[in-house]
Amino acid sequence: MTSTLDARPGLLGSRSRRFAALAVICLAELLVVLDNTIVNVALPSIGVDLQTGVSGLQWVVDAYTLTFAGLLLACGNLGDRYGRRRVMVIGLVGVGVMSVAGASAETLGQVIAARAAMGVFAAAVFPATLALIINIFTDVRERALAIAAWTAMAGFAIAIGPMSGGWLLEHFTWHSVFWINVPVAAIAVVATLTLVPESKASAVGRLDPLGIGLSIAGITLLVWSIIEAPKHGWTSATTLGGIAAASTLLVGFVLWELRTPTPILNMALFRNRRFSLPALAIAIAYFSMFGFLFLITQYFQGVREYTPFEFGVASLPFAISVAVGAPIATLLAQRIGTTAVIVFGLLLTGLGLYLGGQVNVDSIYLTGVLPSMVSMALGLAIVQGPATESIMSSLPLDEAGAGSAVNDTTREIGGTLGVAVLGSIVASYYATTIAPVIDRVPDSFMNENEKGFARATVLSVLEIRQREIPALLEPQREQLITAMKTTVLHGSHTASLVATGAVLVCALVVAIFLPWAPADGDSVLLAWRNKD
Template identity: 85%
Template sequence: MTILEARAVVAGSRTRRFLALAVICLAELLVVLDNTIVNVALPSIGVELRTSVSGLQWVVDAYTLTFAGLLLAFGNLGDRYGRRRVMVIGLIGVAVMSIAGANAESLGQVIAARAAMGVFAAAVFPATLALVINIFTDVRERALAIAAWTAMAGFAIAIGPMAGGWLLEHFSWHSAFWINVPIAVVAAIATLMLVPESRASVIGRMDLLGIAASITGITVLVWAIIEAPHHGWTSAVTVGAVALSIAVLTGFVFWELRTDHPVLDLRLFRNRRFSLPALAIAIGYFSMFGFLFLITQYFQGVREYTPFEFGVASLPFAVSVAVGAPIATLLAQRVGTTPVIVFGLLLTGVGLYLGGQVAVDSSYLTDVLPSMVSMALGLAIVQGPATESIMASLPLDEAGAGSAVNDTTREIGGTLGVAVLGSIVASYYATTMSPLLDRIPAALMNDDEKGFADATVLSVLEIRKREIPPFLEQQRENLILTMKTTVLQGSHTASLVAAGAVVVCAVVVAIFMPWVPARTDSVMLAWRKKTEPETADEN
């Protein structure tokens, strides 16, 4: 089925279009929710499989590595062979690999299953947004659909801890994998029934070299980011990996500009309505993933919440994303994308700054909640209009590749957020706590417990559980208070770094991105006709 035929199928039924959107959002929910639920299950996995902290990190990172590295390749394959087809294959693959993960008996098997899940998730995610763009051709409806797609991503990230906490309270860690199976099966069947197929109308030669270079360059870069806190940001391993990724990606750019049928049309980045919103999304996810990392430390380590209590406390974040995204996208249709993105970035910066001021005895309602709501609203305000601007700048034939660029910037931005902000907090915390822990008597903590306490403030819960002589009780309370205060001081520095990043991004967008609302139909028509670069720059 061609693009025009797919559009004709859905053009006569508004209800059918939005049913298709609901199915697409379900597929998106599966991909995003999976990673957050597994994060909550990590302690249980570690206890049962007797693994180290670094091993548990790879349960998460194996998924991130394959997912980020293959987004661009699968986006192109969806354009070529059919986005619905690629998405259904991805959904079935996620279900099968989730069954494998649920039945795993060793850490290596869990990591292998997670890596394979990342491969199939990369097939699902770019297809979701590309299908939305092809189904909703009316400007206003498309804006609403993108807002719903954006809100679902943020909502899934925010409710993951609560869903994971509930599962772990009632079932074993295997449930974090089993939950994917029915969702994936339902989404696959509903996709075949309700979502029309679409693909590029003109298919050129397969750019195998470009696909290979994009996979290699992005995968090595993400691996370097993931491993940098372990090896050191200036170590030979990290510097060498980054240099290799830069060399490969430079070669990728060189090749893509010269081949007749590129996997990604790099001329798109000359259009400021494409490149600058992509930057805003990357920085937005840098701050959001970093924020979620810090807030997890705060709720579970400082406030000593259970995973389920943490999920409930973070619900305002999810609600704010769900409310802010559609409002911002519609507002951008009236006043223009640039002022909305700039405002959203600045609001995100305010939330990060407020979060950095939180102390051990801060009130949830007056101190923590305003930070979460400001952060979530700011992110939602950025995501919807930025995504709509990116996709409106593309011809329908390149919707999959453009969606993959949009998704890859999110993933790399989020990975950097956790790596950079987490490294700041971990470095400050370890530097301060190590000398103090060395002086703690063995009656209060053994060497293994000291190592755990030196690694993370989440060890507070385990420290409280240990039975100790009554005369050591006050010393334990003093230690716990010091641990909490120290991690919050590190979080303050990390929050300022994140806030500075979003403010700088806001300034860049404000200066270089056009403030006049785009004539969306004209822009898309111009790209379909392969306009000259000067025209693209002008818009």
């Protein structure tokens, strides 16, 4: 059984054409991942222009995450069935069109709706990118290099989001973070149709609408429950009820997939430790990375009081480390085995998280912050590349889209959980500790709405700093700002220990249960290919 591949003359026979197709696929990936991060920088501007509060702005980000995560598995299966390039092009066009809608929005509701729709179409793009790579690159070494490039681009896009968004906001309005997607999407569509071959499963059974429906409902409800948990409380009826309902739907999904002759996801794949354990490693890596980026955003903009562009420049070493580490780690795994590389990457990630938790108000960037970022980024890159290669090499070509979607879904759920859990730890400690301090601030200096914002986030330091006040009150303002910064860093220290613990436990599980011997040179992927 193999996937059908549109091998137009010279397209796949030429190494340069294969890597040209890879460059186009990485451009599509860049659009999706960057769009998921760049909008964060524009949130304050959107809030001022559309006169909305923190809760509404959170949904500008979360609406995208919710639809994106919920539809990844379904879209991966549809790509296997109807053509991965076709589904990816539809997604790229949709992202471009809905970006125009977002840029033209005049109300918060319109922005949120546009972002939700963008998440739907982005879910069509992302699984197809990795599935196409697997089908184009059948040589083991070339495939490892291509996956490394794909991995590096994902990490790079996440890291450069603040810098590119900051640059746009220094020169244009918040609408620019939507407009920038339009030409990129147009170029990606034309280049995809020109350079990327079509591929799809050679044989498909009946469509599995029940499986698709259960997967969408279960994953979407789970992600929603995680997103809303910090607001309602992790032990609230809303959170526990949502997680219970999601779990019921997902159990139903698994039971149905085991029963139906044409599942959208072959559950037997999870019996393969080279598939399931790397997926766990990726989920934990993204749990730590998204949590780390959440904490470092508060640090750079709230504690160090950087502008968005300065924040982006300061975080560049993170992007560079990911770009450098991913290719090296993926190729190294071909020589010494995936397990050793993943375990080392997780340990390095844990070190970065621990070092990040030791940062204080007076820490020097070069000696206190930079080592943490570099260690974290290298650890992520070292885990991500070999783990992704292991997952995709465990699949028959016919299931590349669904397997890619599993890989992507674990990232999204892990990342969402990281922000929610680590963010809740920081927010809870910060709000509890700083509230009495804020309450003592005179109403003449801060009204109740401003106090509420200050209790919610250390980013309010920027607004407090810019306020004109009598010179007599300047010492009190500095004391308040110092207290806010110190408090949020104490909360970050606790969160970093939780994340470090999760990573170390995962490293132990992988070390015990994932085979240490390098996989056979003829990978499972090639074995399936040679059966025909």
